Amino acid sequence: MFAKRISKSQFMMGRQCLKRLWLYNYRRDLKPPVSPVQQQVFDQGHAIGALAREYFTGGVLVDADFKHIPAALKHTAELVAGEAKVIFEGAFISSNVLVRCDILKRNSDGSWDLIEAKGSTAVKDEHLQDVAVQRYVLAGAGLKINKTFLMHIDGSFVKSGPIDAKKFFALGDITKETAAIAAEIGQDLERFMEALGSVEAPETGIGQHCSDPYDCEFRGHCWKGIPPHSIYDIPRLSWEKKNTLKAMGILLFRNVPDSFDLSDGQKLALKVEKTGETLLNKKEIAKFVKKIKYPLYHIDFETIMPGLPLYDGSRPYQQVPFQVSLHVQAGPGAEPCHFEYLGDGKTDPRPGLIGFLLANIGPEGTLLAYNASFEAKRIEELARDFPASGGALSALIGRFEDLMQPFLERAYVHPACHGRFSLKKILPALIPDMTYEGLPVANGGDAQLAYFNILSGKLPPDEAEQLRKDLKVYCGQDTLAMVKILEHLIGIV
Ligand code: SF4
Numbered sequence: 335m336f337a338k339r340i341s342k343s344q345f346m347m348g349r350q351c352l353k354r355l356w357l358y359n360y361r362r363d364l365k366p367p368v369s370p371v372q373q374q375v376f377d378q379g380h381a382i383g384a385l386a387r388e389y390f391t392g393g394v395l396v397d398a399d400f401k402h403i404p405a406a407l408k409h410t411a412e413l414v415a416g417e418a419k420v421i422f423e424g425a426f427i428s429s430n431v432l433v434r435c436d437i438l439k440r441n442s443d444g445s446w447d448l449i450e451a452k453g454s455t456a457v458k459d460e461h462l463q464d465v466a467v468q469r470y471v472l473a474g475a476g477l478k479i480n481k482t483f484l485m486h487i488d489g490s491f492v493k494s495g496p497i498d499a500k501k502f503f504a505l506g507d508i509t510k511e512t513a514a515i516a517a518e519i520g521q522d523l524e525r526f527m528e529a530l531g532s533v534e535a536p537e538t539g540i541g542q543h544c545s546d547p548y549d550c551e552f553r554g555h556c557w558k559g560i561p562p563h564s565i566y567d568i569p570r571l572s573w574e575k576k577n578t579l580k581a582m583g584i585l586l587f588r589n590v591p592d593s594f595d596l597s598d599g600q601k602l603a604l605k606v607e608k609t610g611e612t613l614l615n616k617k618e619i620a621k622f623v624k625k626i627k628y629p630l631y632h633i634d635f636e637t638i639m640p641g642l643p644l645y646d647g648s649r650p651y652q653q654v655p656f657q658v659s660l661h662v663q664a665g666p667g668a669e670p671c672h673f674e675y676l677g678d679g680k681t682d683p684r685p686g687l688i689g690f691l692l693a694n695i696g697p698e699g700t701l702l703a704y705n706a707s708f709e710a711k712r713i714e715e716l717a718r719d720f721p722a723s724g725g726a727l728s729a730l731i732g733r734f735e736d737l738m739q740p741f742l743e744r745a746y747v748h749p750a751c752h753g754r755f756s757l758k759k760i761l762p763a764l765i766p767d768m769t770y771e772g773l774p775v776a777n778g779g780d781a782q783l784a785y786f787n788i789l790s791g792k793l794p795p796d797e798a799e800q801l802r803k804d805l806k807v808y809c810g811q812d813t814l815a816m817v818k819i820l821e822h823l824i825g826i827v
Contacts, residue, residue: 338530341400342433345467346460348526350548353538356529357552364555371779374786378641379453383436385642386451386485388499390437393420403432414477428474429523435468437485438477445480448472449505453641455489455650457506460547466512470519481509487650493643502650539580542573563587563607563752568600587753602744603753610749618745620827625735626820629699632661632670634812635712636781636805644789645682647719655712656683656785659809660694661817666824670817674806679788679798688716688723695730704757704816706736737816740823757815765818768811775801775808 338359340348348355357364368376387393394413398405406425413421421438437449450465465482472479488504529536540557544550560566565579568587575595584590588607596604606613636657641650648654656677661670675690677683691713695701703709710731717727740746741755750763758777762769770776775784784801787793793801 337430337527339427339430339432340526340530342431342464342467342471345431345522345526346464346548348529349460349463349522350546351538351543351550352525352529352536353556354550354552355526356532356535357555359530361535361555365551366554371783374783382453382487382641383451385497385499386436386503387422389485389503390420390422390439390449393422393437394418395422396424396434398425406434426471426475426477428471429520430527431467431471431523433468433471435472438472441480443480445478446472447481447483448479449483449485451485451503453487455487457484457486457508458547461486462508462511462515465508466515467519469512470516481507482512484508487641489650491643492649493646495646497642541577561586565590568596568603568753569755570597571600599742599744600753602747606747606749607752612749613744613747614826615745616827618743619740619823622735622740622745623820623824623827625700626702627698627700628663628665628668629696630663630820631695631699631701632663632813632816632820633695633701633703633709634659634809634816635709636778636785636809637712638782638785638789640786645684648682652715653708653712654684655687655716657781657805657809658687658690659806659813661813662694663817667821670814672810672813674810676802676805676809677785679785679802680791684716684720688720688727691730692723692726699733700735701730701733702735702737702816702820704737704812706734706738710734737819746823746826757812760819761815764822765815768815768818770808770811773808773811774804781805781808 340355340359344355344358347358387395396406396409396413398409403425406423407427410421410424410426413424419440422436424435424438426433426435435448436451439447439449441447448465448468450461450468452461454461461484465484469479469482484506485503486506488502491502540560544553544556550556564585565571565576565587568576568590579585579590579594587604590596590604592601592604602613635655637653637655638644639651639653643650643652645654658675660673662673663670673690673694675687677686701709713727713730717724717731720727736742738755738757741751741760747753748760748763751759754760758770775781784805788798788801
């Protein structure tokens, strides 16, 4: 068998896709640089990992990093041979696989418990593989493993003061599950070494595995031959159906046969894709427009979703709104008034945001959002977390209408949207002089990153101020876009 040393991460890459493992080893030049959004996710993972170590007292950290593996191996071997009760980031090699174990705990009989810390709120299938390969390597390195655990975030945790690791994490015993798949590990390694011994990349086609369980960094390479408006862009089409179409040699959405099994909405989108003609159901659009009551509040939130909750009363990965834009219209076609709120980047933004909502939204009229369930859910959470305002906030929820509805229900299908109905697709199709292109903050991910950067407190004041302006432009554009789209719909009916 060809023998090349791989890491645990590379083992996981091989599990996902042999080609990914091969490209990572021989064509790393095809990998794009880590984006600021990805870096923020990594940083958050590291912060959660550091907190996980607080769960175990008296642990010793093997701090030599991936550039100093011999030092890490030596330090680990000394700790195992010595009296260390708990080892963090221990390094081990066997069967040409290098693993760094989050936490190893020595038992009184000399065996070890292996604990892998993850930032998720539940045990996932891929975690079992991750721990099973560590167990395999540790056994190969001569350690007797007693139990294996997945340490994950307890989703019911609510922050109150400094985060206590013992309350924040839950330990799931996955000893049986990892033992059950132990036999697969050796077979996997043989497959991986065989692939790595080849001068050619494996001929793996694109598919669901390109983003499941992890986003693959080589998408830009493998997907570059896929034309725009392909079968992969058809919303809510299952992977099974995409694969069937691919096997039929069909790549473009417009080439999908009329007889193919699609939902009613997808069929309408296909018709528009083929004819290039806009499809309008004026009766349905009129029905939607009739539901709007004035004064009308076009509303949009921006949120952050920190794994480590930042504010008392918030939970892991809770969508915390930090910004809201409100365009208010007194009547159909009336000039909208704009109001906005943006957290100060230092304190919990929610109390100020609640005050803003209750001061600027009157007792009557529709709240209009694009994908309104998102905004309604945030208000429901605010009502739960701030009971003093709970009644007033809850009263807003029933007043929502969703501007996405006519597009989602295919009452209006525009050929320029190619079956999509997100605000970013609908806006330039209906209102060509409005676009998100070129905005420094141009989507929810950018907005989240911008606010995290402001929160870090590390930006020079002028940069922080510029980011605040960019955030306001972006969020304001979302609600102004809704004003224009609604005007457009009213114009049609
Ligand atoms: S993009 Fe898909 S096919 Fe290409 S290496 Fe990644 S997972 Fe494999």
